[in-house]
Amino acid sequence: MGRVTKIVIIGGGPGGYEAALVGAQLGAQVTVVEREGPGGACVLTDCVPSKTLIATSVRKQALLDAPSLGVHFTGGPDGDAGGVIADMPLVNRRVKELAQAQSADIAARLAAEGVEVIRESARLVDPQRVRAGDRTIRADVVIVATGAHPRVLPGAEPDGERILSWRQLYDLKEIPEQLIVVGSGVTGAEFAGAYQSLGSEVTLVSSRDRMMPNEDADAAEVLEDVYRRRGMNVLGRSRASSVKRTEHGVVVTLEDGRTAEGTHCLMTVGMVPNTRGIGLEDNGVRLDRNGFIEVDKVSRTSAPGVYAAGDCTGVQMLASVAAMQGRIAVWHALGEAVQPIRLATVASNIFTDPEIAAVGVSQKAIENGEIEANVVKLPLATNARAKMQGFNDGFVKLFCRPNTGIVLGGVVVAPRASELILALSVAVQHRLTVDQLAHTFAVYPSLSGSIPEAARRLMSPQTADI
Numbered sequence: 001m002g003r004v005t006k007i008v009i010i011g012g013g014p015g016g017y018e019a020a021l022v023g024a025q026l027g028a029q030v031t032v033v034e035r036e037g038p039g040g041a042c043v044l045t046d047c048v049p050s051k052t053l054i055a056t057s058v059r060k061q062a063l064l065d066a067p068s069l070g071v072h073f074t075g076g077p078d079g080d081a082g083g084v085i086a087d088m089p090l091v092n093r094r095v096k097e098l099a100q101a102q103s104a105d106i107a108a109r110l111a112a113e114g115v116e117v118i119r120e121s122a123r124l125v126d127p128q129r130v131r132a133g134d135r136t137i138r139a140d141v142v143i144v145a146t147g148a149h150p151r152v153l154p155g156a157e158p159d160g161e162r163i164l165s166w167r168q169l170y171d172l173k174e175i176p177e178q179l180i181v182v183g184s185g186v187t188g189a190e191f192a193g194a195y196q197s198l199g200s201e202v203t204l205v206s207s208r209d210r211m212m213p214n215e216d217a218d219a220a221e222v223l224e225d226v227y228r229r230r231g232m233n234v235l236g237r238s239r240a241s242s243v244k245r246t247e248h249g250v251v252v253t254l255e256d257g258r259t260a261e262g263t264h265c266l267m268t269v270g271m272v273p274n275t276r277g278i279g280l281e282d283n284g285v286r287l288d289r290n291g292f293i294e295v296d297k298v299s300r301t302s303a304p305g306v307y308a309a310g311d312c313t314g315v316q317m318l319a320s321v322a323a324m325q326g327r328i329a330v331w332h333a334l335g336e337a338v339q340p341i342r343l344a345t346v347a348s349n350i351f352t353d354p355e356i357a358a359v360g361v362s363q364k365a366i367e368n369g370e371i372e373a374n375v376v377k378l379p380l381a382t383n384a385r386a387k388m389q390g391f392n393d394g395f396v397k398l399f400c401r402p403n404t405g406i407v408l409g410g411v412v413v414a415p416r417a418s419e420l421i422l423a424l425s426v427a428v429q430h431r432l433t434v435d436q437l438a439h440t441f442a443v444y445p446s447l448s449g450s451i452p453e454a455a456r457r458l459m460s461p462q463t464a465d466i
Contacts, residue, residue, distance in 0.1 A: 005029070008033065020113075052098050086199055127305045144275075146275060240252050328341055344360060347359040361408045396453075
């Protein structure tokens with residue numbers, strides 16, 4: 001019987017626990033060192049809690065929109081949904097309980113596979129040894145999956161009461177009456193929309209000329225229109241210089257001298273990798289200028305036998321990418337057949353209302369001449385199921401190669417776009433053509449029916465750039 005490979009994983013988020021499961025299933029002896037608990041920050045403080053909160057906000061928004069479908073309420077003025085309120089202590093308790101339950105499920109799965117979990121902070125002693133609390137663990141392979149934490153701006157340090165990071169939101173006793181969200185990237189857009197629907201008066205401070213400047217411009221425009229229509233105050237080209245507490249709230253000072261006042265301020269200005277002070281650079285693990293671990297396409301670092309996965313690498317900070325990086329690291333370390341990570345096939349989703357999902361090439365890359373593609377954009381308002389459900393905002397956008405018709409990517413803006421994007425992800429992953437998509441049956445009526453419909457419009461070269 002051959003020697004068993006010992007794998008030590010620092011960090012128990014998606015990059016860590018998915019790597020652990022693969023390693024255990026392949027016969028390795030696996031130890032995960034995670035200070036907060038199985039699932040890491042993704043499950044306990046970030047992704048799972050935020051999406052749980054957003055799910056509640058979407059349900060409340062549906063009640064607010066119900067009168068347009070003929071559903072009226074006897075408790076509110078004029079039969080509208082004015083009597084519907086969010087019970088924030090109950091909402092936040094559910095958020096925390098669900099996160100803990102998800103962590104417990106992950107712990108149970110790891111235990112069932114024979115993975116040891118140590119609840120301690122960890123430090124890399126050398127490429128073959130990890131210090132966890134008072135233990136030193138020898139390893140043949142080390143995987144660093146330490147994640148990241150919210151960036152703090154000087155002059156806008158969170159205090160947990162009025163000035164908040166998103167990890168502090170779930171301790172609030174009531175809905176913020178007037179919430180100022182600083183940062184209009186994905187996280188800022190998600191929380192701004194959620195709290196607007198839950199009942200806050202929201203001001204969104206964006207340093208750029210539009211929300212989510214790194215996302216599809218058409219999608220961002222749709223979402224900003226929706227937010228403004230719902231009453232959100234979106235301040236474009238407005239960079240915050242400081243956030244100060246007042247007697248009853250906060251005041252945000254912008255670089256141009258203007259101010260915005262509210263009861264609370266949420267800071268969403270990016271993430272900082274958890275890579276400092278854990279022995280990485282001392283042992284030959286190279287970091288970039290922002291502190292992210294440099295890795296290749298099979299998750300190797302610059303130190304022999306040390307791999308890295310997840311947000312600490314800065315490679316598309318998505319749970320799905322972290323998990324795949326972790327799996328690839330183990331497959332490569334154990335000598336299994338492995339394909340390098342293909343970022344061009346990664347599907348992403350922004351959990352706003354409506355959601356924004358994307359996969360493959362971007363409209364910006366096409367417009368910049370980086371890739372040649374035919375484009376079609378089909379408004380969601382033309383979809384029969386969307387009309388029935390009162391969904392007027394959104395679209396399906398599809399990109400394909402001009403000559404072969406191979407699907408290169410797409411964008412979906414719709415309720416549950418995160419579910420609808422799978423068809424396009426499969427098409428991109430397996431290099432399907434628009435003809436193949438067009439000849440695929442879709443349920444009628446359905447939102448997903450817009451995908452083969454968009455493909456049919458791309459079957460003729462005359463429909464390019466519609």
